Amino acid sequence: MRIKFLKAATTIALCGGLVAGCSGENGTADPVSSAPTSTTSEITSTPAASSSVPVAASCGSDLLASLSLRQKLAQLLNVGVTGTDDALSIVQNEEIGGIFVGSWTDQSMLTNREVPQVASASKLPLMVTIDEEGGRVSRVADILGPDPSARETAQTMTVEQTYQMALERGRGLKDLGITVNYAPDVDVSSQPDDSVIGDRSYSDDPQTVVAYAGAYAQGMRDAGIFPVIKHFPGHGSASGDSHRGEVTTPPLQDLIASDLIPFRELSGTGVGVMMGHLEVPGLTEPGTPASISPAAVSLLRDGVGYGAAPFTGPVFTDDLSGMQAITDRYDIADAVQAALAAGVDQALWLTTDDVPRVLDHLEQAVASGALPQARVDQAVVTVAAAKGAVTC
Numbered sequence: 001m002r003i004k005f006l007k008a009a010t011t012i013a014l015c016g017g018l019v020a021g022c023s024g025e026n027g028t029a030d031p032v033s034s035a036p037t038s039t040t041s042e043i044t045s046t047p048a049a050s051s052s053v054p055v056a057a058s059c060g061s062d063l064l065a066s067l068s069l070r071q072k073l074a075q076l077l078n079v080g081v082t083g084t085d086d087a088l089s090i091v092q093n094e095e096i097g098g099i100f101v102g103s104w105t106d107q108s109m110l111t112n113r114e115v116p117q118v119a120s121a122s123k124l125p126l127m128v129t130i131d132e133e134g135g136r137v138s139r140v141a142d143i144l145g146p147d148p149s150a151r152e153t154a155q156t157m158t159v160e161q162t163y164q165m166a167l168e169r170g171r172g173l174k175d176l177g178i179t180v181n182y183a184p185d186v187d188v189s190s191q192p193d194d195s196v197i198g199d200r201s202y203s204d205d206p207q208t209v210v211a212y213a214g215a216y217a218q219g220m221r222d223a224g225i226f227p228v229i230k231h232f233p234g235h236g237s238a239s240g241d242s243h244r245g246e247v248t249t250p251p252l253q254d255l256i257a258s259d260l261i262p263f264r265e266l267s268g269t270g271v272g273v274m275m276g277h278l279e280v281p282g283l284t285e286p287g288t289p290a291s292i293s294p295a296a297v298s299l300l301r302d303g304v305g306y307g308a309a310p311f312t313g314p315v316f317t318d319d320l321s322g323m324q325a326i327t328d329r330y331d332i333a334d335a336v337q338a339a340l341a342a343g344v345d346q347a348l349w350l351t352t353d354d355v356p357r358v359l360d361h362l363e364q365a366v367a368s369g370a371l372p373q374a375r376v377d378q379a380v381v382t383v384a385a386a387k388g389a390v391t392c
Contacts, residue, residue, distance in 0.1 A: 059392035060381035069373075071095055072380045073362045076340055078129055078316070080350035081105060084114040090352040091121045094359060097383055098127030100348060101139055101178065111143060115177025125387040127346075131182040132173060135199055144172040150185055150216075151199035154208055159215045166219025174224045179387075181220055182274055182316070184213040186229045186262035189236030197236050204236070206261035213262060217271050226386065228316055229266055231276030232300055233290060234259025238278055246289075246325050252282035256306045263300070264308040272314045272386070273300060275344060277325035289325055291317045292335065297343035314345045314386045321349035333361035341371050345379040 064072070078098035081087040083106035087099050099118065101110065109115060119126045130139050135149025147153075147169055153162055173181060189197045190204035202212040217227040236259055238249040249255060267273060275291040278284075283295055290296035297315060299305045320326050320335040330338065332354050336347040340362070365371035384390045 060377075060384055060390040063384055063390050064377050064380060067380070069363060069366060069376075070359055072376050073359055073366075074355075075124065075380050075383050076346050076376070077336070077355060077358065078127060078346050078348045079352050079355060081109075081352060084109045084112075084118060086352055087118040088121055090355055091118055091126065094355050095123060096355060097124070097346060097387075098129055098180070100350070101128065101130045102350060103139060104350075105139075107143065110140065110176040113177065119177065124384065124389050127180050127383075127387060128178050129180040129182060129348075130173065130178050132169065132178075133183040133185055133200055134169075137183075137185075137200060140173065140176065143176070144169065149193075149199040150202045150212070151193065153216075154202040154212045159211050162212050163215040163219045166216040167223050168219075170220040170223025170225040178225060180226045180228060180272070182228045182230060183220075184216040184227065184229060185231070186210075186213045186266060187231060187234055187236035188259050188262065191236070201236055206258055209262045210265045214266055214269060217266065217269060221270055226272060227270075228272035228274050229263065230274035231278065231318060232263055232273050233276070233278065233280060233283070233296060233306075234263070235276050235278060238276075246279060246287075246328070247277060248279045248281070250281075252280055252305075255280065260306045260308075264303075264306055267300070267303070267311045267313070268309050270313075272316055273311065274316045274318055275300075275339075277318055277323055287329065291320070291326070291344070292330075292338035292342050294342045301343060314382050315343065317344050317347050319348055319350055321351065321354075333358045337362060337365050337371055340379060341365075341375060343375070345382045 074095045075097035077096045078100055079090065079096055080100040080102045081090065082104060087109070090096055091099070115128055119128065131137055132139055133150065134147030135152065138147065147165060148156065153165070157165070170181070185197070185200045186209055187197045187201045188204055188206050188209055189201035191198045191201070193199040202209045213229065217229065220227040234249060234255050235247070238247045249259070263273065275296065277289040277291050279286070279289055280296065283299060284290055284293040285295070300311050300315065303310045317339045320339065321332050326335050332349060336358050339347050362371060366373055366376060381390060385392065
């Protein structure tokens with residue numbers, strides 16, 4: 001077998017016991033870099049405990065000293081763009097840390113190879129993200145051709161073939177200027193194919209998910225694309241669709257026995273993790289989805305609660321602006337604040353319109369102490385390390 005799951009590693013080298021990794025086949029580090037070549041709801045979440053995977057004070061200190069507060073906060077935003085002009089404008093004017101290529105993004109930005117132009121406008125390496133799972137969740141099928149869904153992949157292909165497919169797709173994404181793929185989906189599910197997770201899941205058997213998702217993630221890494229597994233702590237058995245309203249999973253103990261196994265096995269293999277908008281009995285507070293829950297982020301970071309090693313890579317939210325599990329309760333500015341305070345490193349949403357207002361709000365939150373400066377600095381270094389802007 002060619003598959004060699006990366007061990008105890010990630011390029012997210014945040015000191016504090018972190019081991020560098022995320023290597024390609026040649027064993028060299030491959031940081032994620034695209035450098036040039038309503039009514040407000042009350043936020044009740046408390047900031048994440050500082051004991052969860054602390055960043056050493058010296059790690060990234062020079063970078064932090066070079067950035068204003070607003071520049072730091074901007075690095076923690078990843079926002080959907082409509083095309084090249086929109087992306088250039090928001091990168092130049094607000095210096096955000098990442099852009100997201102969605103189904104609404106003008107594909108000429110990719111086909112005309114205009115992403116490097118956007119990246120070159122960024123003072124720090126720019127994350128260029130996409131959710132390219134294959135099957136019905138594909139943004140580049142018209143450009144690179146279709147890939148099968150996760151379920152079809154597991155039913156019709158070997159693990160080695162899955163690795164090769166991901167390697168080829170990853171190389172195609174890299175050629176288009178993409179640096180981060182919000183895939184593979186590691187949810188454990190037997191839902192019907194057309195349900196919210198459905199055929200996006202490799203299997204209802206956790207070990208099958210581990211094998212196939214691990215191979216897919218490795219293929220992406222070896223192609224130079226940073227994979228992000230999702231949706232922590234597991235959407236596969238949840239009730240409902242977070243695009244349409246609140247979603248509740250089985251109790252935490254049930255997730256530990258099944259849904260959390262892929263996260264336990266794969267979180268140390270050089271991946272990021274996306275938090276789901278999921279309420280988890282026995283873990284999250286009522287009305288607080290995992291994506292903005294300090295308890296959920298701490299479970300991931302510490303690892304102890306589900307038998308995993310501490311997770312030191314970047315943590316992303318799922319979309320905060322287009323999914324009713326969040327938007328029914330929170331204004332976008334409050335949702336971003338809650339996510340960052342909970343311990344998430346980069347907040348994702350779908351349009352650039354609200355970026356200035358969100359940054360104004362976050363500056364005020366830091367000034368008031370609602371969003372601790374230390375939490376901001378920790379997230380900035382985490383994101384910067386993921387992009388290769390700092391090493392520790």
